[in-house]
Amino acid sequence: MNDLFPSLPPSARVWLFAADAPISDAALQSVRQWLPSWTSHARPVTAAAEVLSERILAVAAVITPEDLNAGVSGCGIDSMTHAVEQTFAAHGLAQVPALAVLFREAGAFGDAVKELA
Secondary structure: OEEEOOOOOOOEEEEEEOOOOOOHHHHHHHHHHHHOOOEEOOEEEEEEEEOOOOOOOEEEEEOOOOOOOOOHHHHHHHHHHHHHHHHHHOOOOOOOOOOOOOEEOEOOOOOOEEEEE
């Protein structure tokens, strides 16, 4: 994880959001612009975001490097999830359905999202 998020300690938590289409630079920038305002129980959250393989948004966070579990609580996680959902919607994206499997075929995602029956 330190290669992807070198500014965060190894104790940071990571959340992954799979999109139904490639995530644009503008969408990534929107998430990054929101991150400095992120708090969890009135404590600022230090966070970073990156796009992996065009369709996966990775958000990593920690409150302090000393917090083994990163200290981000349910309310803080909810606010981040809502911010990502709003950003996706504003950029014409949606999260991949929970019962879908996202996979890469021949080196690209394309429309390779198939639901399990």
